[in-house]
Amino acid sequence: xxxxxxxxxxLTGLLFVTPTVAFVTVFFIIPLIMTIFMSxxxxxxxxxxxxxGLENYQELGKDxxxxxxxxxxxxxxxxxxxxxxxxxxxxxxxxxxxxxxxxVFRTIFxxxxxxxxxxSSLLWTWxxxxxxxxxxxxxxxxxxxxxxxxxxxxPNTAMNVIILSxxxxxxGFTMILLLAGLQAIPDELYExxxxxxxxxxxxxxxxxxxxxxxxIALALILSVIGSVLSFDQFYIMTRGGPRNSxxxxxxxxxxNSFTYFKMGYGAAMSIVLLGILVALTGLQLYVLREKE
Amino acid sequence: MNSRKPLLxxxxxxxxxSSLPLAAQDDQISMTMWVxxxxxxxxxxxxxxxxxxxxxxxxxVIPSAEFVTKMGAAIxxxxxxxxxxxxxxxxxxxxxxxxxxxxxEYVRELPYADTLTPAxxxxxxxxxxxxxxxTGVDGSFIVYNIDLFEQAGLDPxxxxxxxxxxxxxxxxxxxxxxxIYGYWFSMNCAGCNAFTFLPFIxxxxxxxxxxxxxxATITSDPIVRDALAFYNTxxxxxxxxxxxxIDNGSNFVSAFTGGNIGMAGMGNFAIPLFTNDHPDLNFxxxxxxxxxxxxxxxxxGDVIAIASGSEHVEEAWRFIEWTMSDEAQxxxxxxxxxxxxxxxxxxxxxxxxDDRQMTAAxxxxxxxxxxxxxxxxxxxxxxxxxxxxxxxxxxxxxxxGALELGQERFTQIMEG
Numbered sequence: 001x002x003x004x005x006x007x008x009x010x011l012t013g014l015l016f017v018t019p020t021v022a023f024v025t026v027f028f029i030i031p032l033i034m035t036i037f038m039s040x041x042x043x044x045x046x047x048x049x050x051x052x053g054l055e056n057y058q059e060l061g062k063d064x065x066x067x068x069x070x071x072x073x074x075x076x077x078x079x080x081x082x083x084x085x086x087x088x089x090x091x092x093x094x095x096x097x098x099x100x101x102x103x104v105f106r107t108i109f110x111x112x113x114x115x116x117x118x119x120s121s122l123l124w125t126w127x128x129x130x131x132x133x134x135x136x137x138x139x140x141x142x143x144x145x146x147x148x149x150x151x152x153x154x155p156n157t158a159m160n161v162i163i164l165s166x167x168x169x170x171x172g173f174t175m176i177l178l179l180a181g182l183q184a185i186p187d188e189l190y191e192x193x194x195x196x197x198x199x200x201x202x203x204x205x206x207x208x209x210x211x212x213x214x215x216i217a218l219a220l221i222l223s224v225i226g227s228v229l230s231f232d233q234f235y236i237m238t239r240g241g242p243r244n245s246x247x248x249x250x251x252x253x254x255x256n257s258f259t260y261f262k263m264g265y266g267a268a269m270s271i272v273l274l275g276i277l278v279a280l281t282g283l284q285l286y287v288l289r290e291k292e
Numbered sequence: 293m294n295s296r297k298p299l300l301x302x303x304x305x306x307x308x309x310s311s312l313p314l315a316a317q318d319d320q321i322s323m324t325m326w327v328x329x330x331x332x333x334x335x336x337x338x339x340x341x342x343x344x345x346x347x348x349x350x351x352x353v354i355p356s357a358e359f360v361t362k363m364g365a366a367i368x369x370x371x372x373x374x375x376x377x378x379x380x381x382x383x384x385x386x387x388x389x390x391x392x393x394x395x396x397e398y399v400r401e402l403p404y405a406d407t408l409t410p411a412x413x414x415x416x417x418x419x420x421x422x423x424x425x426x427t428g429v430d431g432s433f434i435v436y437n438i439d440l441f442e443q444a445g446l447d448p449x450x451x452x453x454x455x456x457x458x459x460x461x462x463x464x465x466x467x468x469x470x471x472i473y474g475y476w477f478s479m480n481c482a483g484c485n486a487f488t489f490l491p492f493i494x495x496x497x498x499x500x501x502x503x504x505x506x507x508a509t510i511t512s513d514p515i516v517r518d519a520l521a522f523y524n525t526x527x528x529x530x531x532x533x534x535x536x537x538i539d540n541g542s543n544f545v546s547a548f549t550g551g552n553i554g555m556a557g558m559g560n561f562a563i564p565l566f567t568n569d570h571p572d573l574n575f576x577x578x579x580x581x582x583x584x585x586x587x588x589x590x591x592x593g594d595v596i597a598i599a600s601g602s603e604h605v606e607e608a609w610r611f612i613e614w615t616m617s618d619e620a621q622x623x624x625x626x627x628x629x630x631x632x633x634x635x636x637x638x639x640x641x642x643x644x645x646d647d648r649q650m651t652a653a654x655x656x657x658x659x660x661x662x663x664x665x666x667x668x669x670x671x672x673x674x675x676x677x678x679x680x681x682x683x684x685x686x687x688x689x690x691x692x693g694a695l696e697l698g699q700e701r702f703t704q705i706m707e708g
Contacts, residue, residue: 044389045364045365045367045368046364046367046368046389046391047389047390047391062704063704064700064701064704065675065701130535130538131535147534150534150535150537150538152538153480153537153538239480239540239674239675240674240675241480241538241674241675241679241683242480242538242683242687243680243683243684243688244675244680247675251675255673255675258361258364258365259360259361259364259668259669259673260668260669260673261364
């Protein structure tokens with residue numbers, strides 16, 4: 001085959017994108033179309049399926065737990081995002097400069113990210129246990145509590161301790177993203193600001209944050225999507241309890257699809273959740289857009 | 293060169309011949325079997341079978357709370373086990389979905405078919421056809437600690453027969469010490485409380501479902517409220533350890549073996565555990581009483597069935613039939629303290645003289661099992677309405693809210 005240089009270039013480009021296109025098609029486009037298709041059916045996990053039109057979507061309006069789960073998921077997202085960001089930013093600031101042994105600290109802060117969320121959830125479940133957990137041992141030894149606390153068994157504390165565990169688990173990832181942003185800012189800008197007499201907070205507000213906009217946007221979007229789609233920590237640490245107060249939306253989709261065998265209904269909920277996430281991400285991109 | 297040919301041929305022949313036994317082994321029937329994590333004698337049955345038969349069974353134990361989810365996923369993936377020991381209450385759902393092999397013809401030929409535990413046979417039937425036979429029989433009752441009864445000045449030969457008497461006994465036992473409690477319940481375990489709490493309602497003539505299972509009667513039957521108030525009192529007065537409120541069932545059996553619990557809801561499966569592993573535990577059992585007397589029990593346990601799509605239906609049935617034989621029922625079931633699934637075999641040399649086994653077995657006479665295809669969604673699901681209702685009423689004390697919530701979510705599930 002004799003190809004001109006332009007043809008070769010086009011062909012090379014095509015070959016480069018093919019794996020990605022194939023991957024996205026097989027693992028995203030096709031499942032998405034199937035999910036949309038399923039959502040219009042009464043689709044049991046096994047047995048006969050039947051077309052039901054919009055019935056699954058109408059059913060959503062009557063589902064008390066669905067509303068509860070939506071409410072819970074967004075409350076959780078709103079509560080877990082700020083600590084991840086504030087702590088992530090502080091950690092990133094601490095490990096920003098390339099000084100001796102700084103790699104050790106970066107590694108320590110990042111380490112929880114590389115263990116699985118399932119493993120970390122189990123780890124925290126044991127640490128929070130009322131009989132053998134280390135937290136209760138410390139609190140009791142310091143006489144801070146009169147008796148062992150059932151952290152995961154009380155609605156008011158369950159959410160807080162789960163947030164604590166998730167912040168520990170994910171803050172390293174946000175730290176890395178923000179660190180990349182911090183290091184992309186030229187030192188000259190800070191130096192000239194200092195010459196002009198700017199203090200720490202002025203530099204933060206007028207130099208650091210505006211120049212990190214893209215990195216913050218990326219970290220925020222990834223973090224919010226992760227929180228809205230959270231499942232493992234609730235499934236493992238509380239099993240949705242106490243009083244079904246920690247059933248996230250994905251947890252409820254899982255239950256309907258695989259425990260109640262209502263795959264069609266689960267699919268309908270997934271599509272609605274997808275819509276919500278697209279809108280939420282669009283909103284974040286709009287707010288954090290680069291102003292020309 | 294040519295002289296090598298015969299040698300090569302011979303070598304090839306040896307290879308082929310030596311591979312023959314392997315090929316024969318591949319023909320041997322090997323079946324898979326699933327059972328939920330309940331201490332029935334299933335492993336002993338399978339071991340005995342594998343030791344004496346050409347066909348081999350590979351047993352997998354699935355955590356009880358995950359059984360329906362895992363079984364459903366396996367069926368959907370086209371990879372169900374050949375044989376499944378299923379919690380009897382799920383059988384209607386699986387049979388209705390066409391996932392179990394119709395074994396009506398096999399059952400008809402059993403000479404002892406009439407003596408198989410009726411609740412299990414009933415749950416194993418769907419539209420007049422048999423899909424499962426009993427394999428583990430398990431009624432619920434109350435187990436009590438004789439030593440604690442005596443220390444508290446209660447008469448162990450005269451256990452409580454009403455809710456008030458139970459409360460009195462719990463108070464007396466709890467008063468014995470800081471670490472001693474009158475009662476135990478696993479209030480974060482949905483199935484445990486269907487098994488041991490529902491009978492309190494039934495024994496008082498009430499129910500949470502109408503007789504034809506068409507609607508929920510949680511708000512309309514006053515006994516439901518009374519029973520919730522009864523358990524709420526136990527919690528409020530601190531007659532159970534605080535940890536009971538978050539126990540997901542992992543301490544359902546073991547809590548009582550500590551020796552500091554006066555009474556607890558229990559099932560037959562626990563008796564051999566108590567007698568074998570805790571010989572010092574001085575216990576007896578009594579039937580779960582109604583508010584003013586009476587008795588009821590949850591007819592629980594497992595049935596055994598063949599999954600649709602199994603390639604070894606004949607052999608699977610041969611195994612199932614053997615598990616119900618005199619040999620297996622007496623020498624494996626009764627010898628290990630498990631109640632036989634054939635009622636005429638409850639009178640056996642191993643149970644003779646053990647009043648506890650006889651009382652426990654007699655619980656089956658007052659045993660009752662709900663028949664509904666949505667049992668899991670209503671009762672056993674850890675996120676289902678049953679457990680949430682109990683927790684809101686018993687632990688939070690909001691009985692009105694709990695009844696309303698239970699009624700609404702039960703109705704929603706039953707209407708599909």
